[in-house]
Amino acid sequence: MGKFPNPDYVRWELHRVWVVDATLRAGQRHQAPKSRYYCDEDNWQCTLADRWDANGQLWKTLWTHNFVAPDLPGTVSAAMGFNDLISGTAFIGNLYGSKSAQYTLKPRIPDSTFTPDAMAGEGVR
Structure with missing residues (x-):
C-alpha cells in the first residue's frame, strides 16, 4: 500500500461535517497560509484537513482516526498522520500496535487541583 494505511484494517464512515x-x-x-478543516458534526473533532503552500498548491492532507470510548464516555483521537503531496513523504503517529490495552483511563483529577492557589503551589520549585 505504500505510504497509506492499509484499507483492510481501517474503517472510514461518512459523517456530516462542518x-x-x-x-x-x-x-x-x-508555511501553510491556507487550510481547510473537516470537523465532525457529532463530536467537533476535525478529522481531516488540507493545507496549501504559499504558491497555492495543495501541499498536505492530514487525518486522524477516532474511536468511540463508551467508558469515558466520549470520542478519542487515536492514530493520526499526514501525506505531503509535494515531497511524497508521509507521517503516521500514535500507533498502538499489539499492546493488550490500547488505552487506559486515569482517575479524574479533582477540580480543586485547578484553583489559583493550588496551581500557584504546584509552580513553586
Whole structure:
C-alpha cells in the first residue's frame, strides 16, 4: 500500500461535517497560509484537513482516526498522520500496535487541583 494505511484494517464512515476554511491574516507569514478543516458534526473533532503552500498548491492532507470510548464516555483521537503531496513523504503517529490495552483511563483529577492557589503551589520549585 505504500505510504497509506492499509484499507483492510481501517474503517472510514461518512459523517456530516462542518467545513472550516482558514486563511492567513494580512501581513502575517506561515508555511501553510491556507487550510481547510473537516470537523465532525457529532463530536467537533476535525478529522481531516488540507493545507496549501504559499504558491497555492495543495501541499498536505492530514487525518486522524477516532474511536468511540463508551467508558469515558466520549470520542478519542487515536492514530493520526499526514501525506505531503509535494515531497511524497508521509507521517503516521500514535500507533498502538499489539499492546493488550490500547488505552487506559486515569482517575479524574479533582477540580480543586485547578484553583489559583493550588496551581500557584504546584509552580513553586
